[in-house]
Amino acid sequence: MELQRLLLLGFLFLYVVQVAVAKFVVEKNSLTVTSPEKIKGNHDSAIGNFGIPQYGGSMAGAVVYPKDNRKGCMEFDRFGISFQSKPGSLPTFVLLDRGDCFFALKVWNAQKAGASAVLVADDVEEALITMDTPEEDSAAPKYIENITIPSALIEKSFGETLKKAINGEDMVNINLDWREAVPHPDDRVEYELWTNSNDECGVKCDMLMEFVKDFKGPAQILEKGGYTQFTPHYITWYCPQAFTLTRQCKSQCINHGRYCAPDPEQDFSSGYNGKDVVIENLRQLCVFRVANESKKPWVWWDYVTDFQIRCPMKEKKYNKECADAVIRSLGLDGQKIENCMGDPNADVDNPVLKEEQDAQIGKGSRGDVTILPTLVVNNRQYRGKLAKGAVLKAICSGFEETTEPAVCLSGDVETNECLDNNGGCWQDKVANITACKDTFRGRVCECPLVDGVQFKGDGYSHCEASGPGKCNINNGGCWHDAQNGHAYSACLDSEGGKCQCPSGFRGDGVKSCLDIDECKEKKACQCPECSCKNTWGSYDCTCNGDLLYIRDHDTCISKSATEVGSAWTAVWVIIIGLAIAAAGAYVVYKYRLRSYMDSEIRAIMSQYMPLDSQAEVPNHVSGDHA
Template identity: 55%
Template sequence: MMGPAWWAVLVLLAMADAVAGRFVVEKNSVQVTSPESLKGKYECAIGNFGLPQYGGTLQGWVVYPKDNRQACKEFDVSFKGHKSGARPNFVLIDRGECFFTTKAWNAQLAGAAAILVVDSKDEPLITMDNPEDTGTKHLENITIPSVLITKKLGEDLKKSAENGDMVSVLLDWRESLPHPDERVEYEFWTNSNDECGPKCDMQMDFVKSFRGTAQVLEQKGYTQFTPHYITWYCPEAFTVSKQCKSQCINHGRYCAPDPEQDFSKGYDGKDVVVQNLHQVCVFKVANDTGKPWLWWDYVHDFAIRCPMKEKKYTHECASHVIKSLGLDMDKINKCVGDPEADEENPILKAEQDAQIGHGRCEINNGGCWKETKNGKTISACSHEESEGCKCPQGFKGDGVKSCEDIDECKAKSACQCNGCSCENTWGSYECSCGGNNMLYMREQDTCISKQAASSVGWSFMWVIFFGLVFAGVGAYAVYKYRLRSYMDSEIRAIMAQYMPLDSQEGANQQQHVAHAGDI
């Protein structure tokens, strides 16, 4: 249904060299209907190229080729059914040696209706992506769906196929629709820069070819897309540098690379950020008016009418394009804000949050280990992206495949005091002391008498009480002394203002005599 869009849905174009964006592993299921020993539903990951039949199903026979099992070259056999109306064949392919897209293309040429790629190791499933620098012209022509299955399921299917069993599977994309409104959601990471070489050319070719399809799908309510733009921030210590000033807006908060990689000529990175911001705001305003598909018109027209080579990559040119589409320029200007302001731009801040990815652990648990026991769930996923998968305290392991409980009692890392007994629990431990009158103190790893603890506790409280009393009395005495001294000095100063002048003169004469004696 989606045409060539899906190879570009979650690919980071243009600026992907600098910052890695977020993509979501899109899952569906493969249901084995025969042989009997393998019957059941299994998880698989959808490749983001070809034509997944979203909202539908496809059933076929599994074929495991005798040769070319990684499908890195063209097949010399046909997988197409020999009779009209025959059930399609799904080719089982081993992972490795070449791109996923190459495998799909070679299988499609041989008549396969879909490919099942068997993972080469036990790991969380990933999205099969198209290569960054393909060098292949067949990418847009791949029409068969592709899924990645686990190594365990793949090995079982291979064994059954090699034994001559009739292996039948059902690919089910109905559950891959992200929301109950049955619209397919996808994200398009793009960039307004038109001078970044082959990536920019490929991006604009895609926009030109898919624009009409995307708009029809959007208008009929089949899809919901969201464009995204990558930026990064300049370290605070360098915000006043020439590089940051030329590549960033909002005092170093949002930056893009210089289009020509030369700060002395042409357009700067900050120009790219501003135009990216315009495109996001066009989408926001168009979406608010119920016409999100106008974004495709704007991006397409802006690239044609406002290219960098003709020195038209400007706010004025962008304004003409926006007005020609009937969009409210005032709303867009308000959305863009002031690029010179020393403050956050909420639109670009949201874009940075999107590329970092919030709620990582909510999506397939971030690809990390997770287990539930006795109603308690423990995960190795951290919401801090930099920490990745890390077994929590009380566990050991790689955090991806497994985390094993540490037996603190056996390791003798807990409950080592005299009279202590240790009982290991899942992820922790519990210590107890012999006798009902003994209390275990975990911080000190010791056992004390409950009665002694009570006695010591009250004695300690009395010491604190009397200490506070004495401290209070002392503080009050000091306060009274300092207050009296202060009042005395104030009174003397006031009285001095009303002393007889002859007394002051006498005092002055005494001072002069004293000074004369010093000479």
């Protein structure tokens, strides 16, 4: 047993040495402090390798640093602490200290207490590291699979800054942003899964097998549509030179110790050997290569899921015969696959597995692959729970927004966070209006546009209708009521208009408007003959006897006097009008008649005598001839 342990440690040691020349990249998301003003700024945080980071989206929250259990190693309900956010308030981000227990346990305890995200402050000044799941915690499987909130590690100095602000009773608000955690250089997402055919390695193998089965459908839709380019990979180790001829090393390796895998049961004397795992891993790689050559790379998903179901180790069917049966059922060329695999006993490099070992080394922005299983999306290692919805969200975030395929908008991705406490956003339950908008990039608290009316506000604690038409939506949030067939509203349908009680009411216009008793307050119906009766929103005024109330003048007048006077007035107006017309006509007639007579008389008299206006008529006989 001691030799077995030494060999296993040797595999791991040599693997570490092998990748030491490369690099381990800590995947990060952006963290922005939005308040208070004195500590505003951007910071890096290392994404935890469990839970569900909101790839492609962002989250805003208020940071809380608990007074007790600050390392989060115990359940918070023991201390009477709850992080559940109240309706309309920002989600709660819990700040915890590193140390004393596993990272995943801290996050799990905070999640149970209602936290929406967890920030772990490092306890030493160092470069950020990746928080991973514990390998040696036997109780871990009970809670790791159930962690659904994101978490991140922050530097010690930044953690101290946050604690100081919180202890100074400042409201610390933070925005976590994963929108650029996965780059999106073009309209196709390239991703790879570093996996293993071993189904007896415990919880991680179970999670991996379940993921492959669940993710097969979306993966094939994306691949068939040309939206993605998928490549499977398998990690191998090599045997230390001093042990290549030992029975133990021969049972775990092929090609004379060049490609090895740990014993599935960690027992060299029973069950399957690491060699069996390496050969099946090689077969699955060649299945992918042959399927890819026939332009059907998605058949790999069919093979691995069928092999898991039909050829499990626990039923002693994990062998070549069962694998060949699966290959035939899928119509794959078995001979091509055999040729691709080569001779596992030859003392030469296997080109397929050699390529896999080279691919484990980080290149470009991608770090070394040291964790199994590992998903790489657009050359960035995915961090978080290996679950269908979470992984699909990460892959979909690799597309430019609005260019993602339909599968990215399906229920597999849109878990509808708005159904849980309305996503912590504002809502009007009466009008059934909410500021919560859920997409695969995460829920967003954003005041909505409803029937052409834009609501304005922060989206978390308040939103209110603004501009023309706002009164058509829940009366613009103002008071309104109806009684006895009369309806009143305090809403002013204008840009910037506030709630104002209508005439006949007084109040704040939002929660209440109370009827004014115009009769008691002597605001109307004050004439001596008047009798006042208050109504809801108005009043009625009547006059004593045979009198009529004139509301505009708040006075009473006689009905009969009004009727008779009005009739005689009309008659006299007509008579006077006719008289004036007749007199005018007579004057015109007399004037024109006199003018005519004058002209006639002047014409007659001009024949007999010169008139004053005419010259004397001349004598045409000359006096010189007399």
